[in-house]
Amino acid sequence: MKTKQVHLLRRPENIAVEDFILREVELSALQDGQVLVQNLYMSIDPYMRRSMENDGKDLDPWPINDALDGPSIGRVIETRNSKYSVGDIVESMSGWQQYFISNAEDYVPYLAANDALVKRAIGNGAEPMDYLGLLGIASQTAYSAMMCAIKLVPGETVVISSGAGSVGSLACQIAKIHGSRVVTSAGSDAKVAWLKHDLGVDAAFNYKTTPFDVGLRESCPNGIDQVLENASPEHFSACLPLMNFSKNILIAGMVGIYDVGGKVRNIENFEYVLDNFLTIKAHLFMDYLDSYDQFTEDMLNWRCEGKLKQKIHMFEGLESAPEALLALFNGEGRGKIMVKI
Ligand SMILES: NC(=O)c1ccc[n+]([C@@H]2O[C@H](COP(=O)([O-])OP(=O)(O)OC[C@H]3O[C@@H](n4cnc5c(N)ncnc54)[C@H](OP(=O)(O)O)[C@@H]3O)[C@@H](O)[C@H]2O)c1
Secondary structure, eight states, X not given: OEEEEEEEOOOOSSOOGGGEEEEEEEOOOOOTTOEEEXXXXXXXXTHHHHHTSOOSSSSOOOOBSSBOOBOEEEEEEEEOOTTOOTTOEEEESBOSBSEEEEOOEEOOTTTOOTTEEEEOOOBTTBOGGGGTTTTSHHHHHHHIIIIIISOOOTTOEEEESSTTSHHHHHHHHHHHHTTOEEEEEESSHHHHHIIIIISOOSXXXXXXXXXXXXXXXXXXXXXXXXXXXXXXXXXXXXXXXXEEEEEEEEEOOOGGGTTTTSOOOOOOOTHHHHHTTOEEEEOOGGGGGGGHHHHHHXXXXXXXXXXXXXXXXXXXXXXXXXXXXXXXXXSOOOSEEEEEO
């Protein structure tokens, strides 16, 4: 049997669709203990840009000219493992391909070897796609940031960057559910209108037409109490002078630097960290996996009650995966980016 896979051709300075190629490869015959999985959807996430590098940091680099990895959800279509039946819905890190053979090792969330799997329950409001969307990595990041890493206090001002993004849009809504005053920004007027009118944030501005320092000062007359940083050193720097005494900045990431060398440069206003006794903390959703059951219950309930919406930007076909990855960095992306395989 053959499968299509997307391979990386080189490690580029700036990502382009030409850095990838779609290839057809032969799968070996299924052995005892193995299962054959057909991928249904794969998730596209900013960390993948870092996987394209070989920078010796925490992430294993993607190989050149070989199968890539990434979160995916699929269906078991053949099994020689008694723990799995045909039709089981499984999550894995074996994205970027149509079919794959798994040794069905237990899945240690998100650090798993390529041949690890976990069965996912469908029903009670959860569809296969939700395990990459409402219950996926970005969603877990938003939830753990808002519900575990900081304490939301009604009326306090929470600033969230990349508000129309996957993490940002959910974090904005979770903060609103808990009575925060939510201020955010995005890179187009259409995204800003969606944030204000559909998600109900208290203030939002287009950072491409209004500089961060101006937009934040106008939107935060009582200062800032909490920040979830998703975007850039420029946004982070603009928050610092506006921070209230002894408050927090959580840094989930800085998507704006991943395709331009990945270095955090030009942090300004750092003196306010000392002046205002700020706590700055890197945020990693994997530190909060203990709250996974509560997370799934809350997210599904909030969606069911109409308190939480997620915009999915679905690309069609495995061949569109490189374009989908690019959409994270050129502003084309709308909400959570996925590929229907
Ligand atoms: N630590 C963790 O556990 C964890 C897990 C998942 C994700 N993350 C991080 O969380 C952040 C958000 O992830 P995500 O999946 O939700 O991605 P995302 O925010 O949806 O990222 C894509 C969006 O980022 C915005 N963007 C791109 N370049 C920018 C720039 N220079 N300045 C400001 N915004 C820019 C674009 O929107 P605009 O059109 O608005 O510019 C784009 O649509 C990322 O930094 C990611 O690395 C962390």
